[in-house]
Amino acid sequence: MxxxxxxxxxxxxxxxxxxxxxxxxxxxMTCPPDVSRSGTSLVGLGPGAQHTVxxxxxxxxE
Numbered sequence: 001m002x003x004x005x006x007x008x009x010x011x012x013x014x015x016x017x018x019x020x021x022x023x024x025x026x027x028x029m030t031c032p033p034d035v036s037r038s039g040t041s042l043v044g045l046g047p048g049a050q051h052t053v054x055x056x057x058x059x060x061x062e
Contacts, residue, residue, distance in 0.1 A: 004028035004053050005041055028055040 010025040030053055031041040043051050 004030050004055050006030070019062070025039050026057060028053070 006029040
């Protein structure tokens with residue numbers, strides 16, 4: 001089992017002050033966003049094959 005090699009981070013959008021969210025979303029990814037063109041870290045699966053990844057996050061301080 002392997003860990004995802006890429007992360008995508010999302011922060012608040014372009015909402016005006018007072019409507020902005022105070023959060024960060026973290027999305028684990030097994031390949032970069034341009035994988036269909038670059039082939040970087042592409043995992044090819046045949047019929048009946050499986051690919052499993054494990055990912056977690058541990059917060060620190062508050």
